[in-house]
Amino acid sequence: MSDFEAQLRDASLRVTRPRLAVLAALRDHPHIDTETVIELVRADLETVSHQAIYDVLRALTDAGLIRRIQPAGALARYESRVGDNHHHVVCRSCGAIADVDCAVGHTPCLTASDDHGFVIDQAEVVYWGTCPACAAERTP
Ligand SMILES: [Zn+2]
Ligand SMILES: [Zn+2]
Secondary structure, three states: OOHHHHHHHHOOOOOOHHHHHHHHHHHHOOOEEHHHHHHHHHHHOOOOOHHHHHHHHHHHHHOOOOEEEOOOOOOOEEEOOOOOOOEEEEEOOOOOEEEEOOOOOOOHHHOOOOOOOOOOOOOOOEEEEOOHHHHHHHOO
């Protein structure tokens, strides 16, 4: 049994080829948008419909096996690195995204200076800037 099969079973999801294909695509290509997920999955499983892949993305997100991120003004992206409350740095020019661990130690951002009595389980931090490739293009 593969890791992906075990993950699906642990989440009480049926093991299907489209679900395995989506998990594999996101492991190999973090932070891709829906269109790219569809392209990668259909390269392997030509007969899977777009709708079926949308459904898989929703089911895996709801089960917490993948995470949906949506920087302001950008398309939703998906990744399979979940559960560590990591953050993202986004390039304003080309939309490239990279992972950033919590600024200091383990998920300190979950400790708000004042939680107003809320039970906090996620902090969303997006760092915006220019990626090295775009910065290089600008400096001749
Ligand atoms: Zn860029
Ligand atoms: Zn990430």
